[in-house]
Amino acid sequence: MTGSMTDVKAGPPDRRPGGRTARVRAQVLEAVRAELGEHGYEGLTMEGVAARAGVHRTTVYRRWEDVGGLLADVLDAAGEDDWEPADTGSLRGDLTALNDEIQESLVVRPSIPQALMAASFRSARAADAQQRLWEDRYARCEIIVGRAVERGELPSHTDARRLLIASTAPLYHQLVLLRTDPDPQMPAQAATTTTLAAAAGAFDRPATV
Secondary structure: OOOOOOOOOOOOOOOOOOHHHHHHHHHHHHHHHHHHHHHOHHHOOHHHHHHHHOOOHHHHHHHHOOHHHHHHHHHHHHOOOOOOOOOOOOHHHHHHHHHHHHHHHHHOOOOHHHHHHHHHOOOHHHHHHHHHHHHHHHHHHHHHHHHHHHHOOOOOOEOHHHHHHHHHHHHHHHHHHOOOOOOOOHHHHHHHHHHHHHHOOOOEOOOOO
């Protein structure tokens, strides 16, 4: 998957420094992803990352301090891309496309998003960065609801965040919590259920007095 709500591949960044500093960061973050995918959080070490990246370990310690700092930067880097959800022409289609991306990212082995989510429960710095990434991805995905409102599929007072959570939650529940085998029909089924519920007013924001 490229750019969905759990994506951890860094795209062309606006905030990254240039030159050698940028190259070192890119090498180190790619090494973190590789080490995390192969060994999990328990096997992630500063020395292992430095060796895989071909960078002196003092450089890694000086810039990232500890494993939590490495994980946080990997997650922050994911928010530096220019990803947007697909525009298929319908709410159901957009939600299905988003769910397809999420499912793909969670079932590929190794699943870096799954590894980072697990690591965020062990590192406070990673947890904060994971929260920032979730907020970024949900904010970007609100355009799905905005387009549906413009097409007349949804009322203007639809709560975008609640709708998005309802559509994507079944995937995380099945694949991350229950660890069941992926169901190729689930992305479309969850999208269809959410679309029908939204049309019935299930995600309307309470009227203000």
